[in-house]
Amino acid sequence: MAAEYTIRNMQRCEFDLAVAWAREQGWLQGPYDADCYWQVDPHGFFVGVLYGEIIAVISAVRYDSSYGFMGYYVVKSEFRDRGYGIQLFNHAMAYLGDRIIGGDGVLERVEDYRRQGFVPVYQNARYSTKSQLFDASGEGLRELSTIPAASLLAYDDVHVPAPRHQLLRCLMGQIESRSFGIQENNAVTGYGIIRKCDTGFRIGPLIADTAESAERIYRALAGSIPAGTTVFFDTPLINQNAVDIAQRYGMEHVFSTARIYAHGAPRLPMDHIYSLIGFELG
Known part of the structure; x- marks a missing residue:
């Protein structure tokens, strides 16, 4: 992995970018939700930065000492399958530690999440x-x-x-x-x-x-x-x-x-x- 790729905490203004990317992926967003979501855990939002450009985003909020939830996992299309996303994903997992970690994944990616230690429990629609x-x-x-x-x-x-x-x-x-x-x-x-x-x-x-x-x-x-x-x-x-x-x-x-x-x-x-x-x- 190039040394120019870094992972850091997201700033509140950058969360609007993550919301926009999620919207482009077809994930329904609310115009007032971002502020509510951010308040849950302002330290639980991360970006992957390559040569100064944000190319990946993820959230990993700590609800308390026993439970966390991951979402907003998006990598810009031209940078996918190059290892940037999984490095960010692992950073988010490490932030949540040994808590129970929940998430909602698209059905076609379930096997990928299994390899990261996740188990599908039921489906939402x-x-x-x-x-x-x-x-x-x-x-x-x-x-x-x-x-x-x-x-x-x-x-x-x-x-x-x-x-x-x-x-x-x-x-x-x-x-x-x-x-x-x-x-x-x-x-x-x-x-x-x-x-x-x-x-x-x-x-x-x-x-x-x-x-x-x-x-x-x-x-x-x-x-x-x-x-x-x-x-x-x-x-x-x-x-x-x-x-x-x-x-x-x-x-x-x-x-x-x-x-x-x-x-x-x-x-x-x-x-x-x-x-x-x-x-x-x-």
């Missing part, structure tokens, strides 16, 4: 549809801002490998976003967020104890934006109730990814997880 005006009324359904933050965050903690409080607060505070939850007998039983993205809106996360609650929250979210707007829904395929919602509302399958883990896999109540924040941060 992106679906899309057009929003409609739904009747989403019902007992306990309310704006998420009216639910005590401590109750919401405690509920979310049960459904993720590591707390993501700051990330959730940031997503909920985005302009062009709406969020709803269900609280019954002072207990949170589900919540969801819809936020602006490149070509419409994306729902995520959406977590609920039951399929009925998840569908009520979905209807509230999808019905909160102008009718006819494109809505994206990133769901784990091992949650059949989530797939059923996608099919019931006429969603089209866009593409699938493999959820991969290194150093073991977290045990989560996947039957409660209906839509993800995104493929970049899990």
Whole structure:
């Protein structure tokens, strides 16, 4: 490897380049997501630089001492298969250490990730549809801002490998976003967020104890934006109730990814997880 190739921490302004490259690869991006993602771990974003030019990017955020997630792995096309990407990838892995490491990889690259110690555990799918005006009324359904933050965050903690409080607060505070939850007998039983993205809106996360609650929250979210707007829904395929919602509302399958883990896999109540924040941060 040429001595002129170096790896260093990404600057916040350079993360916008990584987002642009991800968009070019067909990875859905939100106009306000970058600031939220960056806050999770500002030290967990890296660039590969050749003769002063950034040719590769990657994120490897530490959620806590036990869990991390990798994403935004892009190498400029003219520099691929020359060893630059794998050197950056290994640097990101070293930064995360012996944590459980998650990621979402395109299906055709699964065997490559196996060679780096990752194991595919299940598949996620992106679906899309057009929003409609739904009747989403019902007992306990309310704006998420009216639910005590401590109750919401405690509920979310049960459904993720590591707390993501700051990330959730940031997503909920985005302009062009709406969020709803269900609280019954002072207990949170589900919540969801819809936020602006490149070509419409994306729902995520959406977590609920039951399929009925998840569908009520979905209807509230999808019905909160102008009718006819494109809505994206990133769901784990091992949650059949989530797939059923996608099919019931006429969603089209866009593409699938493999959820991969290194150093073991977290045990989560996947039957409660209906839509993800995104493929970049899990």
